Amino acid sequence: MAKSGSLSINSENIFPIIKKWLYSDHDIFYRELVSNGCDAITKLKKLALMGEYEEPDGVEYKVSVTVNPKEKTIQVSDNGLGMTEDEVEEYINQIAFSGAQDFLNKYKDKANEDQIIGHFGLGFYSAFMVADRVTIDTLSYKADARAVHWESEGGTEYEMTDGDKTEAGTTITLYLNDDSTEFANEYRAREVLEKYCAFMPVEIYVADETAEPQYDTIEKDELTDKDTVIETIVEEAKTEEKENEDGTKETVEVSPAREKYKILRRPEPINDTHPLWNKHPNECTEEEYKEFYRKVFMDFKEPLFWIHLNMDYPFNLKGILYFPKINMEYESIEGKIKLYNNQVFIADNIKEVIPEFLMLLKGVIDCPDLPLNVSRSALQNDGFVKKISDYITKKVADKLSGMCKTDRENYEKYWDDINPFIKFGCLKDEKFAEKMNDYIIFKNLDGKYLTLKDCLEANKEKGHENQVFYVTDEKEQSQYINMFKEAGLDAVILPNAIDSPFISHLEQKNEKVKFLRIDADVNETFKEKEEDDEAAKEQAKKDAESLSEIFKKALGNDKLEVKVEKLKNESVASMITVSEESRRMADMMKMYSMYGGGADMFPVSETLVLNANNQLVKFVLNHKDGENTGKICQQLYDLAKLAHGSLSPERMTKFIARSGEIMMDMAREEQ
Known part of the structure; x- marks a missing residue:
């Protein structure tokens, strides 16, 4: 009997909400309709298992998208439960029951940042x-x-009549608008189905009604009773004439006669119904783990290792987290965690469920206990979600600590790649x-890996209690590295941007520990023992003041800080040091400037260190007004800057020209 009416509960208000912001991505209707079909099949299979439904022989459950x-x-068709009138x-017809009115009242003023797809049973209306x-x-x-036919134009009025469907299940037909x-x-x-439905638990098939049929040719033993045979191809036996040893000839069969079949190409599901994380x-x-990684993330660099999550109590959670191999110099650290509910894709990188630092990884997490569609504001206040996040964090920490204890060789091998993840997590x-x-762990100058405790103990033996020296750029700081090695001192290599905030974090956690870059100051180990003679001390002080004035004048910089030391290594003439506090502040302001701050608010405080034992420095001191003194001062400063990093383009131009002049002066003296 035909029936018509209006869809209940303010549908004229609910549909603008559905269309404009409830679903931020219009393609998600595919997920809603296909997942409904999968649910209908899953429920029917459960009824069969319980003996409440007798399955037809040879039934193949599937969802078809045509x-x-x-x-x-x-x-979108399924052969699941189907529906009665x-x-x-x-x-x-009763849109989401009485909950729809609550939905309207609660969310009518919300912005479109919260996805609550289907939260009130609205999935079909997508x-x-x-x-x-x-x-x-x-x-x-x-x-x-009895079969039922239902239709609606625009989603506000409907008609329902007897239908003509003969097999259990549901077919939904969409007559698309011009924009879709x-x-x-x-x-x-x-493309859309592989995004949302790649791992749904029921096979999903896609076909184009208007496409030309595709065919395959197969051998007889490959033929099944499900194949549609278009043509039988009989190939006659192939023979050839062969000459025997006695000179007679005979015809022999090279290949026997055989039948081949041209069949309609067998459809293949677009999804994997048994994803690896469920095993x-x-x-x-x-190899299965690696293949899954390649397939899901389209990353053909092998992952370093992975963590398989498999928990049934107190909540159901499965998944695989991969530590990818990254090139820190050329790539940003950006991972992707895909969140699923019973193999139905929900979203990427929901930080309320997945700890923020683990979003640097790549992986999949399937948690059926999470609602399929839920607002992020609800997740933020959900104690259950916090337990999931804590569990994932614990599993990752257990994997890493276990590897360090039982597989130290591989842990060290992976460290350069995984340490940004770990430091960010800390x-x-x-x-x-x-x-x-x-x-x-920290890699030292010899390429060995040490814990913080190891570093502190080694430096304590050398008279540097609670100090850890570090290098950020082995090339730019090579002068200082050589001096450290000559003095028997060690340092650790911390080349990544994250290392600066990380060592500050370690200093806060370990109250007395101090990290110092090797160019932060001239280490006492490098200096000669201070003289006890008061007259010598006074003379050294006067010489230092004199050298400071000479260099400030030659460089045209009254604010230049100059320090004179007696270094054991006489070949070192000049060095640049930057105080640890000044450099860290400058680094922080550089990062701040990326977000609109001022990079020049805290300029780096440099000190020019001169070696009183070096012959060139002695020459400058003894020839204050010499013809070449100014040139030598400038050269010593630029050499120190080069050893510390690099020169500005302007200074580099002058340095090159001056170096040429000095070599010409030397050449003239030889003539």
Whole structure:
């Protein structure tokens, strides 16, 4: 009997919300309709297992998506539960029951940042984002059920009549609006379905009604009773004439006669119904993990290692987290964590569920206990979600600490790649920092890996208690590295941007510990023992003041800070040092300037260190007004700057010209 009416509960208000902001991505209607089909099949299979439904022999459960770009239609069909007329009335006509009114009242003033797709049972109505007209043809699995046909134009009025469907299941047909015809393109349909439905638990097939049929040719033993045979190809036996040893000839069979079949190409599902994360880790091979990584993330550099999450209590969570190999110099550290609910894709990188620092990794997490569609504001205040985040953090820390203890060789091999993840995690997560505290390692100047405790003990023996020296650029700081090695001192190499805030973090956690870059000051180990003679001390002070004035005048810089030391290594004439506090402040302001701050608010405080034992420095001191004294001062300063890093383009031009002049002066003296 035909029935018509208006969709209940303020549908004239709810549809603008659905169309404009409830679904921020219009393509998500595919996910909603296909996942509904998968649910209908999953429920029917459970009924069969419980003995409440008898499955037909040879039934193959599937969801079929059929596009027709000419007619601008999409059909989504399943052979699941189906619906009775009463169920259509309940699930389709009464939009989300009484909850719809609550929804309108609660969310009418919300911005579009919160996705609450389907939170009130509105998944089916996502179809009206892209379709002017939608029809449903359904037949319940229940005995004596009648087929139902339902249709709606615009989503506010509906008509429901008896249908003509003969097999249990549901077919939804979308007649697309002019703005959404792209979704009737097979390539676009596959793209969207592979995004949202790549691991749904029921096989999903996509076909274009208007496409030319595709064929394959197969051998007889490959033929199945499900294949559609278009043509039988009989190949006769091949023979050739062969000469025997006695000179007679005979015909021999080279290949026997055989039948081949031209068949309609077998459809292949677009999804993997048994994703790797659902298997037990003991059942997965190394190659399977790597293949899954390549397929899901399109990254053909092998991951370093991975963590397989598999938890049933107190909540259900499975997943795989990969530590990717990255090139710190040329690539930004950007990972991707895909979040699923029962194999249905929800979103990428939801930081409320996944600890922020783990978003640097690549991986998949499937948590059926999370709602499929939920606002981020709700997640932020959900204690259950916090437990999931804490569990994931613990599993990652356990994997890393376990590797350090039982597989130190590989842990050290991976360290250069994984340490940015670990350091970022320590900065962002207090519990992670506590668990990893004893497993942070540092590479020293000899390429050996040491813990913080190892570094402190080694430096204490050398008279530098609670100090850790470090290098940020082995090339630019090579002069200082050589001096350290000659003095028997060690330093650790910290070349990444994250190392600056990380060592500050370590200093806060270890009150007396201080990290010093090797060019922060002239180490006492490099200096000669200070003389006890008061007259000598007074003379050294006067010489230092004199040298300071000479260099300030020659360089035209009254604010230049000059320090004179007696270094053991007489070959070193000049050095540049930068105080640790000044440089860290400058580094912080550089980072701040990236976000609109002022990089020059805290200029670096440099000190020119002169070696009183060096012959060139002695020459300057003894020839204050000499013809070449100014030139030598400038050269010594520029050499110190070069050893510390680099010169500005202007200074480099002058340095090159001056170097030429000095060599010409030397050449003239030789003539």
